[in-house]
Amino acid sequence: MIRNLVLFITLIAGYMTIHAQNKEVLYDFIEIPQALMVNPGMNTIYNWYAGVPLISGIYVQGATSGLTVNDIFAADGLDINQKVRDRALNSLSKRDEVNGIFQVDILNGGFRGQKDPANFFSFGMYVEGYALNYWPKDLAILAYEGNADRLGQRFDLNDLNTSGQFINVLHFGINRQIKNNLTLGARIKLYSGIVDFNSTNNSGYFETTVGQNNLLRNTLVSDMRLRSSGLDALLDANDNGGGIGSLLTKRGLFGGDPGLGFDVGVTYNLNKQTVITGSLLDIGLLYHTSDVTNYTLEGSASIEGVEIILPDALSDPNADFWEDLVNEIEELIPFEENSKNYVTFRPIKFYSSIRYNFGKQGEPTAACDCDNQTDSGDRSLYYLNSVGGQLYAINRPRGPQFAVTAFYQRRFAKVLALKATYTVDKFTASNIGLGMSLQAGPVNLYIMGDNLLAYGNIADGNYASFQLGLNIISWERN
Amino acid sequence: MKYIPKYLYTLIMCAAILSSCVDKQDFDQLDNLNVTPTAEASILYVETPERIINQVSGTNFYSQTFNFDAFSEEFFADNVLDGVVTYEVENTTSKPLDITFEFLDDAGNSLDSENFTVNAAPTAILRREIAYGPAGRSLDIIRNTSAIRVSATNLGDNTSVSTLPNPTVYLRSSAKFRIGLK
Secondary structure (H helix, E strand, O other), X not given: OHHHHHHHHHHHOOOEOOOOOXXXXXXXXXXOHHHHHOOOOOOOOOOEEEEOOOOOOEEEXXXXXXOOHHHHHEOOOOOHHHHHHHHHHOOOOOOOEEEEEEEEEEEEEXXXXXXXXXXXXXXXXXXXXXXXXXXXXXXXXXXXXXXXOOOOOEEEHHHOOEEEEEEEEEEEEEEEEEEOOEEEEEEEEEEEEXXXXXXXXXXXXXXXXXXXXXXXXXXXXXXXXXXXXXXXXXXXXXXXXXXXXXXXXXXXXXXXXXXXXXXXXXXXXXXXXEEEEEEEEEEEEEEEOOOEEEEEEEEEEEEOXXXXXXXXXXXXXXXXXXXXXXXXXXXXXXXXXXXOOEEXXXXXXXXXXXXXXXXXXXXXXXXXXXXXXXXXXXXXXXXXXXXXXXXXXXXXXXXXXXXXEEEEEEEEOOOEEEEEEEEEEOOOOOEEEEEEEEEEOOEEEEEEEEOHHHHHXXXXXXXXXXXXXXXXXXXXXX | OOOHHHHHHHHHHHHHHHOOOOOOEOHHHHHHOOOOOEEEEEEEEEEEEHHHHHHOOOOEEEEEEEEOOOOOOHHHHHHEEEEEXXXXXXXXXOOOXXXXXXXXXXXXXXXXXXXXXXXXXXXOOEEEEEEEOOOOEXXXXXXXXXXXXXXXXXXXXXOOOOOOOOOEEEEEEXXXXXXXXX
């Protein structure tokens, strides 16, 4: 089943990719402790918090650019072959993508330093999985239509760009109010890679031209590789009828591929009402050393079929020209397997924001002295409203992707905070998101989703994410 | 407490917005998806200079069987739908020639053959396309082919020399087949 699932993800998703991964609703939503995960330098307003295990942070997201499920599978009476041809083959570019990700907090907690209340420490563990694939335009055309009657057209092997990863992350962060108007934060992450596969940075082409001797010449110039770790063991465990759970647990709890990463973040109060923030996340890498299987296809060859040129060909009456041709191709473009260790870099994410707080000043959401000094720190909670903008970027194999967000946040006393966002990115220009943080005594519940307009027909949406969590928060500072 | 009505209103709105819908999707359409690429490549090229023809006594100056497993590869044989084999014969020698292509099975039996009679140079390039599949000859010929035999007979003499530069007989061939991947 897993083998089929992998095949499905690779072929049907066809062009899955990850890491839109923009948590624009959560970002700088300081009533929610998990916002620390997207800015370790966020102003912290809690004495301590404890996420309810397994449900303190659940995040799922999917995105497509250029094509939706509805485009192909709508029950509209149109021929699916024509829809695939018109809406995928003839429309999508190699920069189009689909992505999907999930992230689940296993543990998440934080506490304020006893000796120095300016420090806030957070820690936890979460699992994250994703798969990615850019639309392999040329290879899709080759697979769907073939090379016939396409003399001189080069099919670019670089169009194959896919990767996926399933990791466990143990993290510890420190957040410190440096000055009245400045808070810095950093987090160290220990990754444990469970499964990884990637085929990126491929190059080469396949081309059919008029032959020099024969009618046609097929040329393949290839520098391609597929690297994987943990995948074979997972498939073997599945084939052997069990042990998948223990395998995932073992590899997730630092029996897999080791990795190290960092997050950094900052919050700076320009004045009492204006705040700017920024963060860099997942500056890190994984070193894949266990259960590694790599495949390579490197070399170049041009063939014009079996070629018999007399009188030379008469020299060996027993010659097998077909086998000679096959062997020659295999020598020129060997398909090889190895188990060399490899490194993958985490996709670095960048957030920044500017926020203006206004409205009737009220009491802080929590009955806390959020600042060590009387006029310092983020006093956003003293205001009913916040409005601002956010910029998000992530490095991707085909260049960075950006998203711009405008937001409005409204607080209702100590109980409820709502945040509405409008985001423009490569997936959609009509992404409206909503987030809610509900505080009932010490219990904090948050729920958020985006691209809500697409929820009218989610199959026709290019982007959707959903996030929820449950925490126990102590707002009282000792 | 004055906020409670607002909360309720907001929550109701959120719930309404978050109640996602999906237009009717028909995933059974996948059954009707046809992935049938057409692949083309050269098959066989034979080049025989006139001096070789003149060196061979008798009329049958060339006959050779070549192993050719491309068509009988399981993936191809199981999925081929139809196609065309193209032949091209170019003769710049001073001799009229008779050339035969044959597709052979594992046991060496002839499954299909194509015969070309070309005049002595100067003569036009002879080109012929043979269809296989529903609109042509049986695809079983292609599926069961594991060798190709080429035979060439000199219908002229063994002494004449063409006035054209580098007189040679060229046999060219290619195949274009549609393959049903799904």
